[in-house]
Amino acid sequence: MGRAVLDLVWGLIAFVMVLAVSFITRQHQDIRSFLMATCVAFFAAALLRANPRRGRLWLTVLLVALGGIVPVVTMNRLGIAFTAEIFIASFLVMSVCASILGMGIRWLNARAGTRYAAALGCLSAIAILAAVFVAIPRWIESGAYHSVNQEITPFSIETLTGKKLYSEDWKGRVVVISFWATWCTPCETELPEIAALQAKYRDNPNVLIFALNSGNHGKRPPERRPTSPGEI
Amino acid sequence: MLNPAIDSFGISPDEDSWGPAAKSLGVTSLPALYVLDRSGELRIIHLGFDSSEQLSKSLSRRIDKLL
Known part of the structure; x- marks a missing residue:
């Protein structure tokens, strides 16, 4: 139970760090930098929390991701921030994907070796960069235009x-x-x-x-x- | 507070000095951008703004198609 709460708190810390980075860099009008920070923070949180020896890795990942998703959804519902649907959707996808990748790399490192974990790490980095800098801006563009x-x-x-x-x-x-x-x-x-x-x-x-x-x-x-x- | 992307603000054209233009084009939130074609018909509506989108590029592609 204590461990589960700690997982949630780690997710929350990751989220607070994302907010801090966005605030400091004043990039809050650009979804790319926000999602990049999201990916790095949740990847790191899941990597640190997902210890293959303690089992229930999926639960850990779920809780870490929830630590960020709960405040975002709450702020959205209360109309404080994150009111754009496309934004909240991309945050959900990217935080969950980054958490899963963090866990996957640690699991692979323990089971199959560092080489496989490093390969997955490189592939994930490419996939995340492509999503943040190519796919998501296009998605936003298509959502903003109405013919x-x-x-x-x-x-x-x-x-x-x-x-x-x-x-x-x-x-x-x-x-x-x-x-x-x-x-x-x-x-x-x-x-x-x-x-x-x-x-x-x-x-x-x-x-x-x-x-x-x-x-x-x-x-x-x-x-x-x-x-x-x-x-x- | 963080308010990225296509967040927009509700407005009421009736209460604003934009009056006729906003009413005719149906502006209900900001930022909002409208493109009329050469025959005067409304063809493109662009709502909200996110700097990742590079609006000037995406819009000029669409303008060129209408020319």
Whole structure:
């Protein structure tokens, strides 16, 4: 019983360390670094706790993983943090997989020898890197985009100088409208991406890019690309 | 607090000065991004933001397809 509680506490410590790393590196808007820290922490916790001589390795792994999953799910349910479904799903998968790998390597080391354990370690590292840096970003991308084919009610937006732009006048152009607000942290991290997009299409008269700020009628960031003559 | 990825914030277009644009496009959370095609139809909705996604690249691929 005492050992089971200790396993849970180890999982919790691993989770706290992940939070600390994310906080210190200020990478909380990038899921890759968070999942990387998750993998390393839970791998290490399971590796340390899974002693093949004491048996019940699966229970150990389950408890270590639960030590992190319980606070994450609780925070999600209470709406404190981790509110994105895709995020919580990838955290569950990566913490459990890393814990299983930690246990597997220690078990293999005891049963089959260091060489096999090292081989599994290398394969796991490659699999984790591929998941964190390739598969998960693609998964996020596919979850964030929604393709539609929808007619819209014509509307107008107001520029900083008070001029009105009408959506009906944009026909023949591809128009990107990004909504943001100063109080919305992810929006602020998104703005440089919008600025990059504006820079890319600066010389293309067929693309219009607006960033509308909440609280200001039609406010656009200063780096808004120059509009074509006569438009504003 | 940690709030990564496609976390978004609830908003009410009626109470905001974005008014007509947000209402017409159906904005209910932030960040939200909309792309209209050359005929003026709404074609792409992108909700939330995570820096791992490299939005400018993924979006410009989609814009180029609409051009």
